[in-house]
Amino acid sequence: MKQTDSHIEVDFINEGSTVGELHPEKSWPREDSSRVPLWVYTDHENYRRELERVFYGPHWHMVGLESEIPNPGDFVRAVIGERSVIVTKTENEEISVLLNSCAHRGVEISQAAHGTQKEIMCPYHQWTYDLKGNLIGVPFKRGVKGKGGFPEDFDTKNHGLRRLKVENVNGCIFATFDHDAPNMREYLGKGNYEYFTRIFNGRKTKVLGHQRQRIKGNWKLYMENIKDPYHASLLHVFLISFGLYRIDQQGVTVTDERTLAHNVFASIRNPAGDTSGTEDMKSYRKDLKLNDMSLVTAAKEFEDEVSIQIQTVFPDLVLQQQGNSLQLRYVIPLGPDEFELQWTYFGYEDDSEEMTLRRLRQANLTGPSGYVSVDDTEVLEYSGAGIRPNPSKVAILELGGRGGEAPDDGNMVTEGPIRGFYEYYRRVMYGDS
Ligand SMILES: [Fe+2]
Known part of the structure; x- marks a missing residue:
């Protein structure tokens, strides 16, 4: 940030940003936050940046209660920012939170709000994943009657669903796209963690x-x-x-x-x-x-x-x-x-x-x-x-x-x-x- 005579300008230029530059006229009137410019509620570039930095950045999002998926195979769909995720209990009672977008062509796999399934299959070309998001089935992998198929070096291990980092706080499932995010106790801070776990x-x-x-x-x-x-x-x-x-x-x-x-x-x-x-x-x-x-x-x-x-x-x-x-x-x-x-x-x-x-x-x-x-x-x-x-x-x-x-x-x-x-x-x- 740099001071000018009447107000503070925020330096928005951020080379390498995936969300583009914000117009330099979009400034905050004061260094403290006792003034909020109304463009932060309306601006599309700012909104794209929020998705990348706030919602898909090092922050935790609650995606459901464990009691909503009591048994292996149970799932609920949740949304973080604009991205849909599948929250599911695996065979060994772990919880996985997976991006609801096929590794093949990006298709949204699950439209149901909740349900039970043994595996996760994309409706389009039937790429199939286990409940941890590992790719376990690809139609025509070896082609048809010896013709076609994927190249020899195509390895299904490299093409699972994107997995989010997960933490279970007394039955509350939190997920984040950033695997370096701090744990929930540190994230919430002592006082807020205590109140959160007062109810949970x-x-x-x-x-x-x-x-x-x-x-x-x-x-x-x-x-x-x-x-x-x-x-x-x-x-x-x-x-x-x-x-x-x-x-x-x-x-x-x-x-x-x-x-x-x-x-x-x-x-x-x-x-x-x-x-x-x-x-x-x-x-x-x-x-x-x-x-x-x-x-x-x-x-x-x-x-x-x-x-x-x-x-x-x-x-x-x-x-x-x-x-x-x-x-x-x-x-x-x-x-x-x-x-x-x-x-x-x-x-x-x-x-x-x-x-x-x-x-x-x-x-x-x-x-x-x-x-x-x-x-x-x-x-x-x-x-x-x-x-x-x-x-x-x-x-x-x-x-x-x-x-x-x-x-x-x-x-x-x-x-x-x-x-x-x-x-x-x-x-x-x-x-x-
Ligand atoms: Fe109110």
Whole structure:
């Protein structure tokens, strides 16, 4: 980066880059990340670079729960960036994550979202792989009746499916294209690893359901939304109307010190129905009350008193505990202007039926049409609509300072974690690599 009189210019020239050069006019207004130029949400070259450096670079992506593939041959399909992968359990109970693109002609092999198979066969020319991705069968390898076939030195060992590096964190399957990526404990940092394994604590999980939605806006806006807890006290009328959220409720924010890119908010909700402290908020309605409090009344199930945990794992995962509702959200970019959000609701294998019902009932607050999350969908579409035609504008992120560190006083009225995200993002995107 080099300083000019009025702003900082980022040096985008990166010879040997596979994604081309970014236009030099595309600069960041300040050295700190208290300003975000809106072209980072709209620019196609920048988006191609994100795919290479963020999604296919040294970062981990959750691709499923082990409980989704309990038996050898079971598989689920997942998406990292724009690349489809097959997540499968092998005969010897290992997990392999394979690029869903045939080594022959690049064909996407599997279209099913999940299933069971003994081997992986491309539908086009039937190149066939074992569950570890080794090529085990090629039609007409020796030709027909002694004619044709592959050259003598064609070795199937050299033509398997691309394998990703895999780590299993207490039943959560993570994968990365970069085999030099640090292990998950180092990747997440101590505090974020501890909170992640607070929910994934070794108990076997049970998937309760999936939801999907598409949102017309840039994928980063979703991660920002999760890193900004104070919007809940302004935007989410369901929470405010019924006195279910207070910005001053006891909480903690933990940002990974190595990257500033992952962070977690954990807080203890005021008892359902206790509206003290909410009365002066604009959307609070004294005349409204929930008839069925079971929608929001959580049963204690963890050792601590935390009733809301919401965690972002860079670049594309959200883990949330909302009372007894447990959810994963996978963020899948579809170009700079749209993303898919995949929700997986889960509980534990040994849950009582009553607890499963409680989890399902409380899941009504989230998802594409959730009483709370529907507001985020709506406002992120407004963000997309306002940003797309105005890429030369700049966003302001000064609440709580200009640095990317998490406040250590539990204050949730801050944009610090969003600045932290961009501090790391800029290093990854425009640093030497
Ligand atoms: Fe929200």
